[in-house]
Every structure is written in structure tokens, then in C-alpha cells.
Amino acid sequence: MSERPTLHLICGKVASGKSTLARSLAANPGTVLIKEDAWLKGLYADRLKTLSDFVDCSRKLRDTIEPHIVDLLSANLSVVLDFQANTIESRRWMRHLFETAGCLHELHLIDVPDDVCKRRLRKRNASGTHEFQVSDEEFDRVSSYFQHPTGTEGFNIRLHKPDVSV
Numbered sequence: 276m277s278e279r280p281t282l283h284l285i286c287g288k289v290a291s292g293k294s295t296l297a298r299s300l301a302a303n304p305g306t307v308l309i310k311e312d313a314w315l316k317g318l319y320a321d322r323l324k325t326l327s328d329f330v331d332c333s334r335k336l337r338d339t340i341e342p343h344i345v346d347l348l349s350a351n352l353s354v355v356l357d358f359q360a361n362t363i364e365s366r367r368w369m370r371h372l373f374e375t376a377g378c379l380h381e382l383h384l385i386d387v388p389d390d391v392c393k394r395r396l397r398k399r400n401a402s403g404t405h406e407f408q409v410s411d412e413e414f415d416r417v418s419s420y421f422q423h424p425t426g427t428e429g430f431n432i433r434l435h436k437p438d439v440s441v
Contacts, residue, residue: 290396294357
């Protein structure tokens with residue numbers, strides 16, 4: 276590959292289409308997909324009872340997987356992180372990754388109204404295909420922590436406004 280590797284970051288609320296976009300981005304040659312939910316379920320399923328549990332386990336996963344992500348990027352592979360980039364703190368960690376690896380980055384911002392996310396969430400829950408079930412109340416609680424990225428954070432932002440009829 277002649278191009279520099281890219282770290283793809285995804286910002287969007289629950290059921291906004293982050294994993295769908297991640298799979299699409301990862302279809303490019305020389306690109307690796309890393310799915311936070313799959314790792315969390317595989318490693319910590321018995322410990323994930325509350326939002327606080329999720330935050331703690333997510334932090335442990337990030338600390339553990341960080342050198343691997345940097346190694347992949349340093350090996351000239353692009354990486355799609357199917358991790359939420361929904362808070363300044365999580366984006367700060369992601370910035371550290373691409374700065375350490377000296378690679379390019381794109382922050383993909385998915386803009387979908389809450390009512391559409393909830394409709395998709397109910398459909399996803401009914402299908403049983405996702406690692407975790409999330410109620411409308413949990414959606415509201417998690418969404419209350421959402422921090423829209425701003426230009427002052429210095430990310431290369433790509434806005435996605437998917438079809439909201441789904």
C-alpha cells in the first residue's frame with residue numbers, strides 16, 4: 276500500500292448506524308475492523324450490568340488493546356474502530372492512538388434524530404442480532420452523555436446523514 280494508514284473513528288448515538296458504517300469502511304483493502312461490543316461481550320459479559328460497569332470495562336479494554344491498534348497502524352494497515360467516539364474523553368484517547376502511530380484519521384459523525392435511533396434500536400433488539408439489548412430508557416441515559424464534536428477538537432470530521440426511513 277502506498278497511502279498512509281487511516282484510523283477511522285465513529286461518533287453517533289446508539290442505533291444510529293455506527294456498526295453498519297464501520298463494516299462498510301472496513302471493506303476497503305488493507306483495513307482492519309475492531310468492534311468494541313464484541314470484545315466487551317467476549318471478555319466481560321458477566322460483569323456488564325450497569326452503565327458504570329460498561330464504562331469501567333471499556334476503559335480496561337482500551338488500555339489493553341491500545342498497543343495493538345498502534346501496531347496495526349504502524350504496520351501500514353488502516354483501522355476502523357467500532358467504538359463510540361461520543362465523548363470528549365473517548366475522542367481524546369482516539370487522538371492519542373493516531374498521534375502515536377503517526378497516521379491519518381477521519382472522525383465519521385453520524386447525524387440521526389433520536390426518534391429514528393429508538394425505532395432502529397427496537398428493531399435491533401427484536402432481531403437479537405446485536406451483542407447487547409438496550410431499552411429506550413437506557414438509550415436516553417447514554418444519550419445524555421453525548422458530546423457533539425466541535426472544530427476546536429481538531430478532528431477531520433466527515434458528516435454522514437443516512438436515510439432515516441430505515
